[in-house]
Amino acid sequence: MQTIFNTIKTIALKIDHAIKTEDLGYSSTENASGEEQLKLDVKSDYIVEQAFMDVSLVKALVSEEKEEVLPINEHGVYTVCYDPLDGSSLADVNLSVGSIFGIYEGEPKGENLVASAYVVYGPRIELVTASKKGKPLHYRAQGEEFNLIGEVSLGQKGKLNAPGGTQQNWSAAHKKFIDSLFAEGYRLRYSGGMVPDLHQILLKGGGLFSYPGTSDKPEGKLRQLFEVMPFAFIYEQAGGQAIDNNGTRLLELVPKHLHDTSPCFFGSNYEIEALKKTYGAKA
Ligand code: P6P
Numbered sequence: 001m002q003t004i005f006n007t008i009k010t011i012a013l014k015i016d017h018a019i020k021t022e023d024l025g026y027s028s029t030e031n032a033s034g035e036e037q038l039k040l041d042v043k044s045d046y047i048v049e050q051a052f053m054d055v056s057l058v059k060a061l062v063s064e065e066k067e068e069v070l071p072i073n074e075h076g077v078y079t080v081c082y083d084p085l086d087g088s089s090l091a092d093v094n095l096s097v098g099s100i101f102g103i104y105e106g107e108p109k110g111e112n113l114v115a116s117a118y119v120v121y122g123p124r125i126e127l128v129t130a131s132k133k134g135k136p137l138h139y140r141a142q143g144e145e146f147n148l149i150g151e152v153s154l155g156q157k158g159k160l161n162a163p164g165g166t167q168q169n170w171s172a173a174h175k176k177f178i179d180s181l182f183a184e185g186y187r188l189r190y191s192g193g194m195v196p197d198l199h200q201i202l203l204k205g206g207g208l209f210s211y212p213g214t215s216d217k218p219e220g221k222l223r224q225l226f227e228v229m230p231f232a233f234i235y236e237q238a239g240g241q242a243i244d245n246n247g248t249r250l251l252e253l254v255p256k257h258l259h260d261t262s263p264c265f266f267g268s269n270y271e272i273e274a275l276k277k278t279y280g281a282k283a
Pocket of ligand 1: 086087088164165166192193194195221222
């Protein structure tokens, strides 16, 4: 797996350079989810594809920016599902954005996720990697080197609340729950970038990130294979929980299509248990 993580480090440096130097305008194309692509989305996807092209362990790539699976090596072991530049539309207002990677052994589904990683492109480039052994590991780039900062561990209860989705389209139960956290003194921390928002909760000891099913997006907005499950893996390895609106572990999801989404809740144990209680089984 280290070969794959090292490839992600190379990718991170190249995408960071692209963010800092390339055109932030829109291309004339759309991704598989019908979202208009930035030139940066296309460039970042190309950087990832080229980097993994020569990694013999990789059987195939699944990108948020591509409709279909891209076969790489028929003798490979892992399918890498990735969002090359999540929250890319935030780049032109100079907010942090990120890349997300899920590494699956066999059919891409929750139970086959064996490792994941994400990169945050902010004031510094930061990387978090996770495998089935031990806590996630947090790295910070210094020039071309990624220095290990330490293990990532979620507290039992946090202070941060990152409520996603258009509030006027939340269910009454969801609004009641989110307001109850604020009434307990939680602080609002939501940038609209999944990667920095979840990174902040992980590093600041805990809290809740939620992107529920809403009246306009009943199945949520975030994609199972390359956004939801890679972070679910990291949150669980860090000692937290990650569930859907039925209270099911996100790592038990089996997507029917590559670009399926899911309502998702990531957090420390206290917040997730409170969520389950408030909603009963259906969150
Ligand atoms: P909303 C960015 O477009 C993204 O995919 C995630 O990074 C982020 O968490 C979410 O959408 C934000 O969506 O509807 O709250 O603006």
